[in-house]
Amino acid sequence: MLRFFLTFLALQVLLFGIELLGPVQAGLVMPFTGFLADISAFLVRSFDAQVIAYDNVIQSTANGFGVAIAPGCNGVEACIILIAAILAFPAPWKAKLVGLGIGLVAVQAVNLIRIISLFYLGQWNMQWFEFAHLYLWQALIMLDVLVVWLLWVRYLARNNLIRMPASHAA
């Protein structure tokens, strides 16, 4: 347990540090955030044609309201936490890769719901927007990460894939 926690924390700090590097932000995080804005606008246009996306912003052409997907809202930090939790857990690499593939998609799917819900919440009431943006969704995304990780651990346990570190003989 302690080994898992320490590895998890070390990986988290390492990945977070890498994420904040200028070239990573410019070459990966910002394009990805723009991509999220495009996908959000694409999904919203299936029921609301008056929405556009540019850079990291989705905006209503009907009333001008727009939301910018800022750091912390692009789900990258949540993905980093999931990556650290999966990599730190004692399991075969194949199972880790499967967990990462499915898990990251699941986290980003919920993050798209967050972005779209905040986009409409902001058009309805800014106080509720602030409340949901700053507190509610921040924690819900983390709950999403926890549940994805629990489902993955459950899959490992059911298939006897948890590799506990061998104890050293005296």
Place this chain on the structure above:
Amino acid sequence: MRPSLVGLFLFKAIGWFVVCLLVWYQLGDHVTRPVAMFCDVAVAAFFPDWAEGVEQAGSTLTLLTTLEVSGVAGVPTGHVAVLSPEVNFLQYGYGLPLLLALLLASGARRLLAKAVFGAVALVPFQVWGVCFDWLKQVTIETAAVPVSTFARELIALSYQFGYLVLPATVPLLLWAMLDRRFLSAFILEATLEGETEKADGRN
């Protein structure tokens, strides 16, 4: 273990979180107080040259300083102002309702003791978040305190870590440590279920 058990845990956790969040939000003034006290101690210990203390108004924490700034946003040209950076503590404090929701959802034993321990254990991380937010404003946004490039990078990293990662991650870790029984039972039940399925498949 039935597939719905994780779903049930999630359902309970979301339900409890919404309840705890609303109560916590209403109590913002009170939950901010202990953090304000420790922030006061921290800034007095680390920045005695320019930090004068911490003032609380609701959930807003203001760092009182002797630093004078000019030519920054909000200060008219030719004027000098005393810098008093503000932070909304609640941005760093929502881990408490999250931790309580997780403990309630997993049916933790000795709930009150764990909740109190968890609330106390969260405080240093909340103090970290608030203090680095102030530091970011003092050293990077207004440059009222000159620091080296390396120190700026370190402050920026610590601020981002304290804002984006710690508030939501620490409650999860605390929950996993305080209610190890839940995770152990969860893994054991899933293992047994897997064994049962294998046995059924052989028969």
